[in-house]
Amino acid sequence: MEFLQPSTWAEALDMKAAHPETTPIAGGTDVMVELNLDHGRPASIMDLTRIKDLTEWGTDDGLLRIGAGVTYTRLIEELGDRLPGLAMASRTVGSPQIRNRGTVGGNLGTSSPAGDAHPPLLAADAQVEVHSKAGVRRIPVREFFTGPKKNAMLKDELIAAFLVAPAPGPQQFSKVGTRNAMVIAVCSFALELDPAHRRVGTGIGSAGPTPLRAVQAEEFIQGELEWENRRPPSDAAMGRFGELVAAAAKPIDDVRGSAAYRRHALAVMARRCLQWCWT
Amino acid sequence: MSAVVLDVRIETTINGEPRVAEDVWPGESLLYVLRERFGLYGSKNACEQGECGSCSVYLDGALVCACLVLGGQAGGRSVTTVEGVDADAVQKAFVEAGAVQCGFCTPGLVVAAHELLQRVPHPTDGEIREALAGNVCRCTGYGTIIAAVHMAAGR
Amino acid sequence: MKVGESVRRPDAPPKVRGTFVYSSDLRAEGMLWGATVRSPHPHARIRSIDASEARAMPGVHAVLTHEDVPGKKVYGLEIADQPVLAFEFVRYWGEAVAVVAADHPEQARRAAGKVRVDYEVLPPVTRAEDGKVLRHVKIRHGDQSARADVVVKGEYEIGMQDQAPLGPESGLAIPDGEGGVDLHIATQWLHVDQQQLAGILGLPKEKVRLTMAGIGGAFGAREDLSMQAHACLLALKTGRPVKISYSRPESFVGHVHRHPGTLSYEHGANRDGTLVYVRARILLDGGAYASSSTAVIANATCFACGPYRVPNATIDGIVVYSNNPPCGAMRGFGSVQNCYAHEAQMDKLATALGMDPVELRIKNALETGDRAITGQAIDGPVPVAELLRRVRSFPLPLGEEGEGEGRELFLPGGVSNTTHGEGVKRGVGYAAGFKNIGYSEGFDDYSTARVRLFVHHGKPRVEVHTAAAEVGQGVALVQAQVAGSELGVTDVVVLNADTRVGSAGSSSASRQTYITGGAVKAASEAVCRRVLDLAESELHPGSELRIENDSIVDAGGKPMVSLATLLGDAVIEETREFRPRKTHHLDPDTGQSDAHMQFAFAAHRAVVDVDTELGLVKVVELATAQDVGKAINPLAVQGQLEGGAAQGLGLAVMEEIQVKDGVIKNASFTDYLLPTILDMPPVKMDILELGDPNSPYGLKGVGEPPTISSGPAIVAAIRAATGRAIDRVPVRPQDLTL
Incomplete structure (x- = not known):
């Protein structure tokens, strides 16, 4: 096993081009488990924590551009007001120790369907910025996840940042786990309302081979919501919204929960998140 | 599979002292390096996947699980372990409150509680519980740990 | 430093400073690391083992199989049936087949991966119903054809719990250069390890010396051998000190677990609530090897009815072999599984009778001089009714623990933002339990x-x-x-x-x-x-x-x-x-005997909030009362009561080793969930010191009763909150919603 430690982004991209099989490591919350518990032995590991650029965030044409190495703790503290949904999700990630190390970039890189950052990024229609020596691509998160722990990145690419608009309206995130802290999602749900454009965004976690969007649910509720007079949606509309979210999931039975329960819980969380966003 | 090559050199600062580890296998965690290379066994190896907090240390001032830091990532950085942390009030309170039974979780809890009290000098029960949610204790049921943190905060 | 004082632990200062030496913290000059080759099948015939490639790898000093075990090739606490290293067959997933010693742990792991074991995979026995009977304990007490006015029946299922001590199985074996070995080890019983190791190594006992290393919790997980023999074999073979320290996933297959079980009960009572009879069949899955299963099933059977007067009892306790992970000792030792069943039955009976569940328990509570279903007259204080009255008399908690900012942390779901109060219902439940203290059935304690x-x-x-x-x-x-x-x-x-x-x-x-x-x-x-x-x-x-x-x-x-x-x-x-007073064997046909030395009692009240739409549970408070006879160290007693209750909470609502087709699916702390500080509520305690006339200072054993009735009280509270008949633990969200 080889240990690569680039100190600049350019060096990292060179190394990735030369060692396309290398496993990037940032906060280590996924890679180290693999190493410690002998789940796998990458041919080489590339440490990205020396690269200062990755730990910075700023604005880019009205969007927030957040370096892949910004930790969950910093997201909550520095961006919680502009990205409340992502901050809520970040707060449910592991423990303080994990949030001090773990990054959204790492979450995206692993592309686990259970990644807590994914549903709010889906709901907000964020983009992933990937770099290689060949250039830069911005991939919509909604096209990023291609299978269980698979994504649209090419072998020579690394995640530089993600881009997301500051919350255009209320955002919520809710996650079911079987204990009251430190838990991987049995399933999770994120919701964003964009009152100016009368749009609703959704994200579903841990209930399918990839993080998912509930497109039909979004379309349905966009039409139902009375954006001007802000009247609460009817129970029937809320119920239908929940059903459509549940229907968008593709869950399986596993050690964390059953498929049937996941659908049930998603419907409940969808209704509650909508209620919390709307009122 | 190729032979296991032990070829990494790590220069780091541990508890204020410069330390060097040679001939490190690249896959060694900071936890392993602390324990087996530097003989600092205070950080504990209970789960090695960031789920129990028993290996909590400071890395450049941030509370982290040493098991989730690759040894090489600690190069050039500053690590403070339970052996070096200035947490006398917390440590005494843990002893007095009866917050120690088998004690395997204790070093990690001491470091995590110290970090909390640096940020929040007088935490509520809720703040204590959220801050220590990543430190699993199998013996005490946690009540004495909460009491110990309050006790330390009162000093 | 006197009996009765809350003295501080002398080992606490080094523990808080990180200088206390646990078994995984040991090292010696020239030390090698051991790794274990484990079976990927729950049941298979071993056709051959080829270790040649592993032996030739750099840094590797030894690879040992069953052929290298010089003495007894099997061991066990009650029955020697477990191979030191598997030969002919593997009988559970993760069974040790070979061990490796190398300079670096990674070299040892890689070499372990190169030991070629040719398996003929066989169908595993994975349902307890299909297993071979290891022990069948019968209790035939009183009138076997008793009839009653009111009858309630139930079948209950208990999941497999892990002791999950935080310290991994670990130790250091140092050869003495003269054919003997010194083992530094974390174990619950040095001498039984020594005796078994001497047999395995083919050495006289004085050549196998054991020294206790710091123990990171035990709870039953360290009663059987794990890496002890392997480290000694490697050390004697290589002439070098050998350290073995299990990873957490390995720990899940490196020790026995609490038996999962299926318990079928029938309770009969008069209209006034007086218990007339209990009939029960308790089936525990012992897994691949006997461990302490034969003693666990005796306990499960002897205490099957709980701390109540039951004049007529017909109990069949059966533990079987299967190809599931071996089960054995865990805190509570057979009295945990049955408590879920007998307490659910008492609540059912109370409902059928229209009685208050606590009053029903008090009415039937054992008292001094009453006979247990084993016929043994229970002497000394038997304060079951008093314990129940005391837990009931604690004031109930009003709202959530936290108010205002941060309040959501104390709702079901905790940090995960699943409810702001929607769907949340509160429930209160009670349970009482008892068990034996010390060894039973004539064992020389x-x-x-x-x-x-x-x-x-x-x-x-x-x-x-x-x-x-x-x-x-x-x-x-x-x-x-x-x-x-x-x-x-x-x-x-x-x-x-x-x-x-x-x-x-x-x-x-x-x-x-x-x-x-x-x-x-x-x-x-x-x-x-x-x-x-x-x-x-x-x-x-x-x-x-x-x-x-x-x-x-x-x-x-x-x-x-x-x-x-x-x-x-x-x-x-x-x-x-x-030696405490003698105990006696259970009569094989009737189970009647003075089989137990001392009995200990506890009661719990649980208050829970349940998100009834999502099936998430927050235990709001536990209250307990326990007679400890005499608190030798009150601070330590409180620690046992609270910590034991936390393990009870774990089994009630989250802890389960999930086994599918003989394979553990969640052998890690990511998916085997232990209660965190946000799951465990405050515990109110009432510690009684009633003094047992037979024991030193009047003390009673303290450690296990807190783990027995805490979980059943929580489940009773969940039933009260949801109105659902819950017949399985741990309670899962889907059990409360679908």
Whole structure:
């Protein structure tokens, strides 16, 4: 096993081009488990924590551009007001120790369907910025996840940042786990309302081979919501919204929960998140 | 599979002292390096996947699980372990409150509680519980740990 | 340092500073690392093992298989049926097949991966119903055809719980160069390890010396051998010190678990609520090897009805072999599984009778002199009704623990933002339980203590030496308190446990304070007698003497001579074995016998909030009352009551080893969930000290009762909150919603 430690982004991209099989490591919350518990032995590991650029965030044409190495703790503290949904999700990630190390970039890189950052990024229609020596691509998160722990990145690419608009309206995130802290999602749900454009965004976690969007649910509720007079949606509309979210999931039975329960819980969380966003 | 090559050199600062580890296998965690290379066994190896907090240390001032830091990532950085942390009030309170039974979780809890009290000098029960949610204790049921943190905060 | 005082642990300061040495913290010059090759199949025939490639790998010093075991190839606590290294067959997923020693742990792991084992995969027995019976315990008490006005039936399923001590199985074996070995190990019972290891290694016991290393919790997980024999075999083979330290996933296959079970019950009562009969069939899955299954099933059967007067009982307790992970000892030892069933039945019965569930329990509560379903008359205080009244009398918590900011942390779902109060309903539930303290069924229960008094730096010092395992419960401090009380000496040192002193028995069955405490008391009394004889011969006092505050004092408490002066260079040492009263075998046909030495009782009340739409549970509060006879160290007793309840909570709502087709699917702390500080509520405690006339200081075993009735009380509270009949633990969200 080889240990690569680039100190600049350019060096990292060179190394990735030369060692396309290398496993990037940032906060280590996924890679180290693999190493410690002998789940796998990458041919080489590339440490990205020396690269200062990755730990910075700023604005880019009205969007927030957040370096892949910004930790969950910093997201909550520095961006919680502009990205409340992502901050809520970040707060449910592991423990303080994990949030001090773990990054959204790492979450995206692993592309686990259970990644807590994914549903709010889906709901907000964020983009992933990937770099290689060949250039830069911005991939919509909604096209990023291609299978269980698979994504649209090419072998020579690394995640530089993600881009997301500051919350255009209320955002919520809710996650079911079987204990009251430190838990991987049995399933999770994120919701964003964009009152100016009368749009609703959704994200579903841990209930399918990839993080998912509930497109039909979004379309349905966009039409139902009375954006001007802000009247609460009817129970029937809320119920239908929940059903459509549940229907968008593709869950399986596993050690964390059953498929049937996941659908049930998603419907409940969808209704509650909508209620919390709307009122 | 190729032979296991032990070829990494790590220069780091541990508890204020410069330390060097040679001939490190690249896959060694900071936890392993602390324990087996530097003989600092205070950080504990209970789960090695960031789920129990028993290996909590400071890395450049941030509370982290040493098991989730690759040894090489600690190069050039500053690590403070339970052996070096200035947490006398917390440590005494843990002893007095009866917050120690088998004690395997204790070093990690001491470091995590110290970090909390640096940020929040007088935490509520809720703040204590959220801050220590990543430190699993199998013996005490946690009540004495909460009491110990309050006790330390009162000093 | 006296009996009855809340003394602080002497091992706590090094533990908080990280300098206390646990078994995984050991190292020695030239040390090698061991790794274990494990079966990927729950059941297979081993056609062949080829270790040639592994042996040739760089850094590898030895690869051993069953062929390298010089002595007995099987071991076991009750029945020697478990291979040291598998031969002919593997019978569970993760069974040890070969071991490797190498310079670096990664070299050892890689070499382990290159040991080629040719398996002929066989169909596994994975349902307890299909398993071969290992032991069938029958209780036939009273009228076997009794009838009752009101009958309730239920079938209950208990998941497989893990002890999950945080310290991994680990130790260091150091060859002595003369064919013997020193093993530094974290174990619950040094001498039974030594005895088994001597047999396995083909060595006389004196060549296999064990020294206790720091123990990171036990809870039953360290009763059986894990890596002990493997480390010794590798050390003797290589002539080098060998350390083995399991990873967490390996730990899940490296020790036995709490038995999962299916329990079918029928309770009959008169209209006034008086219990008439209980009929039950308890089926526990023992897994691939016997471990302590035969004793666990006896407990499950003997205590099947809970702490209630049951004049007629027909109980069949059956434990079987299967190809599931082996099960054995865990805190509560058979009395946990049955408590979920008998307490659910009592609640069902209360509903059927239209009675208050606590009143029903009080009405039927065992009292002193009542006969258990084994026919044994229970002597000493039996405060079951009192314990229930006390937990009921604690004021109920009002709202959530936190108010305002941060309040959501205390709602079901905790940090995960699942409810702001929607769907949340509160429930309150009660449970009581009991079990035996110490070994039962005629097992020779004893402990050995050596107590030595001498002058150290001008002051009298007492050294206490036993082999009792300090697993975190505080038995080292108990020994110091007992010796300090009996000898009136302030400087008491408890030596580290090892095999240079006689057996203490195991740190299990809530027995150490009783049995080893009793041995230290006896040895201290013998030392005291000799000191007083010496004093009397020198002082010729007119009245009786005693020792107080390091001096010989007369009957009026007046100091006569300091101990230091009296002793001079003399060393007074006494060794004593202590045995509690004898127990007897269960009658094989009726289970009637005085099989148990002491009984301990506890009751719990649980208050829960349940998100009834999502099926998430937040335990709001636990309240408990327990008779401990005499609290030797009240602070430590509180620690046992609270920590034991946390393990009960774990089984009730989250902890389960999930086994599918013989394979553990969640062998890690990511998916085997332990209660965090946000899951465990405050515990209110009422500790009774009613004094058992038979025991040292009147004490009762303390450690296990908190783990017995806490979980059933939580489940009762969840039933109350949801109105659902829950017949399985741990309770899963889907069980409350679908």
